[in-house]
Structure formats: C-alpha cells, structure tokens
Amino acid sequence: MTKPLEGIKIIDFTHVQAGPACTQLLAWFGADVIKVERPGSGDVTRNQLRDIPDADALYFTMLNSNKKSLTLDTKKPEGKEVLEKLIRESDVLVENFGPGALDRMGFSWERLNELNPKMIVASVKGFSDGHHYDDLKVYENVAQCAGGAASTTGFWDGPPTISAAALGDSNTGMHLAIGILTALLGRDKTGKGQKVAVSMQDSVLNLCRVKLRDQQRLERVGYLEEYPQYPHGEFGDVVPRGGNAGGGGQPGWVLKCKGWETDPNAYIYFTIQGHAWEPICKALGKPEWIDDPSYKTAQARQPHIFDIFKTIEAWLADKTKFEAVDILRKFDIPCAPVLTMKELANDPSLRASGTIVEVPHKKRGSYLTVGSPIKFSDMKPEVTASPLLGEHTEEVLLGLGYSRQDIFNLREIKAV
Numbered sequence: 001m002t003k004p005l006e007g008i009k010i011i012d013f014t015h016v017q018a019g020p021a022c023t024q025l026l027a028w029f030g031a032d033v034i035k036v037e038r039p040g041s042g043d044v045t046r047n048q049l050r051d052i053p054d055a056d057a058l059y060f061t062m063l064n065s066n067k068k069s070l071t072l073d074t075k076k077p078e079g080k081e082v083l084e085k086l087i088r089e090s091d092v093l094v095e096n097f098g099p100g101a102l103d104r105m106g107f108s109w110e111r112l113n114e115l116n117p118k119m120i121v122a123s124v125k126g127f128s129d130g131h132h133y134d135d136l137k138v139y140e141n142v143a144q145c146a147g148g149a150a151s152t153t154g155f156w157d158g159p160p161t162i163s164a165a166a167l168g169d170s171n172t173g174m175h176l177a178i179g180i181l182t183a184l185l186g187r188d189k190t191g192k193g194q195k196v197a198v199s200m201q202d203s204v205l206n207l208c209r210v211k212l213r214d215q216q217r218l219e220r221v222g223y224l225e226e227y228p229q230y231p232h233g234e235f236g237d238v239v240p241r242g243g244n245a246g247g248g249g250q251p252g253w254v255l256k257c258k259g260w261e262t263d264p265n266a267y268i269y270f271t272i273q274g275h276a277w278e279p280i281c282k283a284l285g286k287p288e289w290i291d292d293p294s295y296k297t298a299q300a301r302q303p304h305i306f307d308i309f310k311t312i313e314a315w316l317a318d319k320t321k322f323e324a325v326d327i328l329r330k331f332d333i334p335c336a337p338v339l340t341m342k343e344l345a346n347d348p349s350l351r352a353s354g355t356i357v358e359v360p361h362k363k364r365g366s367y368l369t370v371g372s373p374i375k376f377s378d379m380k381p382e383v384t385a386s387p388l389l390g391e392h393t394e395e396v397l398l399g400l401g402y403s404r405q406d407i408f409n410l411r412e413i414k415a416v
C-alpha cells in the first residue's frame with residue numbers, strides 16, 4: 001500500500017524528544033526520514049536511561065522508529081559537502097538544535113534556501129525568534145513553566161507543577177508536523193520552500209488556551225465559578241491552580257474507589273455534566289436530589305460540590321474503578337478509570353487499534369511503543385524499529401552517488 005508521504009525525503013537533524021517526535025510521525029506516514037547523527041555518539045537519548053547495557057535506550061527507540069540513521073560530522077568540510085548533496089535532493093530539513101547552532105555550522109536559512117529553494121526548513125526552539133528569551137536552551141519542564149502550564153497545574157496549596165504529558169516536547173513536535181505538512185501543500189501551489197518555526201513556549205501556551213480565557217474572566221468578574229476556590233475561598237489577580245477540577249462548565253474530580261487505601265490508582269474521574277444530573281442521581285440511588293432546590297442546578301450545587309463528591313465516594317467505596325465505570329456508563333455519565341502505564345500497556349483495545357505496539361529490534365529484542373494516535377480509513381501506519389547508529393550510512397551515501405571506495409575513505413562518517 002502506498003503511504004501518503006511516500007517520496008518525501010526528510011533530513012532529520014533532530015535530537016532528544018521534540019524534533020524526533022515530529023519526524024517519527026512523518027516517517028509512519030511514509031516519508032523517507034534520514035536521521036543525521038554525530039559519529040560515535042549519535043542522539044544523546046541512545047544512551048540516556050539505558051535499561052539494557054550496550055543497547056539503545058527506550059528513550060531513543062520510542063521516538064525514532066521507521067527512520068534511517070546516517071552518521072556524519074557536519075562541522076567538517078567533507079561532512080558539509082555530503083550534507084549539501086543531501087540538501088539538494090531533500091524536501092524537508094527538520095532541526096531542534098540550540099539557538100544559532102545551525103547557523104554556526106554554516107547552514108543558515110539563507111544558505112539552505114540557496115542550496116535548495118524548494119526545501120522546507122523546520123525548526124523547534126524554546127522561544128520564538130525575536131522573543132527576549134530567544135537565546136535560551138530549553139527542555140520540557142522549562143517550556144511547561146514558560147508556557148503557562150506549570151503555574152496553572154497542581155493544587156492551590158502546593159508549588160507550580162509539571163505535567164507528565166510532554167506538553168513541551170512531543171506536543172511541540174506535533175505542531176511542527178502540522179506546519180511542515182502545511183508548507184508542503186503550500187509548495188505544491190507556489191513551487192517554493194519556506195521556513196517553519198515552532199517554539200515550545202508557544203506550543204504549551206496553545207494548549208493552555210482555556211487558562212488565558214480564565215485570566216480574562218477573572219479580571220472582569222473577580223472569581224471563577226468552576227474552580228474549587230469558589231465560593232468559599234479567595235481569588236487573587238492571576239488564574240490559580242485548580243487541582244483536579246474540570247476546565248470547562250462541567251465540575252469534576254478524581255474520586256476514590258474500592259482499594260484506594262493500598263492502590264494509589266484506585267480512582268475514577270467523575271464529571272457532573274449539567275444535563276446529566278438526573279441520571280447521576282439515579283445511578284447514585286439519590287432520586288431525592290433530582291428536584292431538590294439545593295441540588296437541582298449547577299449554581300445551587302457549587303457551594304457544596306465537595307460534599308456531593310464525598311457522597312459519590314461513599315457510593316464508590318465497595319466498587320473497583322472498573323466496576324464503577326461499568327455502572328456509570330449505562331447512565332451516560334462522562335467518566336473513566338485512572339489507568340496506570342501497566343494497565344495501558346496490556347489493554348487489549350489499545351493493542352488491537354495499533355496505539356500500543358510491540359516492535360522487534362535487532363539488539364533489544366522487542367519493545368513496546370506508542371503507535372500512531374491518528375487512524376486512517378485507507379492506511380494503517382506500521383511501526384518498524386529505530387535504526388542502529390549509522391545503520392544506513394552506506395545506503396544513503398550510495399544513493400547520493402558515492403562509490404564504496406569513497407565511503408571507505410570518508411573519515412567524517414566515522415567516530416574518531
């Protein structure tokens with residue numbers, strides 16, 4: 001089956017997570033992704049948090065599937081020459097080096113555009129160009145702080161908190177993938193490449209849109225009715241941390257289920273959707289709440305919402321999180337068990353859909369990874385193993401017209 005991005009050649013000059021997550025996605029969809037890595041060491045994640053000595057770490061294998069690996073020292077003249085050849089015949093170059101690294105290597109946007117005016121040059125940086133912090137190197141948690149996620153995550157009596165979800169890294173990579181695909185469509189119309197830049201701060205902020213909504217509401221009315229601070233607590237002049245409160249018009253909370261005393265994940269998320277109040281009361285065996293004026297409307301419930309959650313917890317006390325959801329789903333109540341990584345890894349539905357996949361690897365044996373979260377009717381993205389360091393160096397150089405002897409003599413592809 002031909003894949004939509006087949007024939008698109010991508011120079012993958014990315015490392016760690018933000019860039020690799022982007023190029024991995026494009027590789028799943030058929031692009032020919034050639035990861036250019038420093039001879040001898042390669043992407044730092046090959047070595048980070050290793051669980052098997054001498055085998056690429058999961059950090060690397062889970063972000064670099066379906067790619068080729070070319071080792072090349074792109075700071076040396078002959079290495080630059082190889083890269084230039086590759087640039088001339090590629091459609092996209094993706095990079096997420098620290099600010100200015102590509103320019104220092106001699107590959108500014110102007111130079112790249114001169115070498116191949118049709119090429120799209122896509123970059124991830126911590127902050128956008130011209131921002132007063134645009135010289136900073138940035139990792140995930142730094143981005144979560146700079147993009148507004150940390151100040152609005154966690155509990156009101158605790159410090160700003162980082163989410164485990166890679167809002168700064170993989171999320172930025174997904175934004176970049178959208179930018180690249182848009183630029184490729186644009187190129188079909190204009191015949192020209194362009195620069196696509198995404199900052200981690202902007203990508204985090206894009207996901208914190210509702211918090212900027214709340215800042216403006218707070219400034220106008222002085223309170224936020226869906227936050228636990230309302231109506232008994234105090235509001236300052238910035239959006240507070242709301243614990244596990246729902247971010248929309250539906251109050252919700254993480255509630256204890258049977259076994260919570262020993263199992264730290266024996267919880268469900270329970271949402272009190274306004275128009276589902278009647279089914280909620282029926283599910284909980286509280287029909288008297290349906291028409292009670294202190295429960296009937298969302299406004300009436302809010303002052304004692306935590307007492308309502310306590311009553312629901314009493315109902316949950318003899319039910320596991322799975323049993324509870326099985327009952328509540330019959331009443332159309334939006335809820336879910338709090339699932340652990342172990343439960344997700346073994347979830348038959350996720351295995352069947354290709355969201356959790358087992359991939360054979362030359363050195364590691366097989367490993368689990370997260371496959372494409374995007375599903376298509378005409379294509380099932382297949383996940384293949386990440387490349388060993390330099391596994392495709394010869395193949396790529398032969399494709400660029402180098403002879404086996406040239407390749408043998410080329411010092412810039414070898415570790416020194």
Ligand code: COA
Pocket residue numbers: 015016017018019036037038039072073074075096097098099100101102104105124125126136137138139140169
């Ligand atoms: N051959 C020769 N040199 C190479 C090379 C190759 N194949 N690949 C990379 N390099 C060099 C670069 O030219 C650069 O050299 P220079 O600093 O002397 O100019 C260096 O290796 C890489 O630098 P940098 O990207 O700054 O690495 P770092 O480890 O110091 O910083 C980050 C890592 C992630 C903090 C930084 O890359 C960054 O801020 N990136 C942008 C934001 C980002 O994507 N962060 C999230 C990562 S998940």
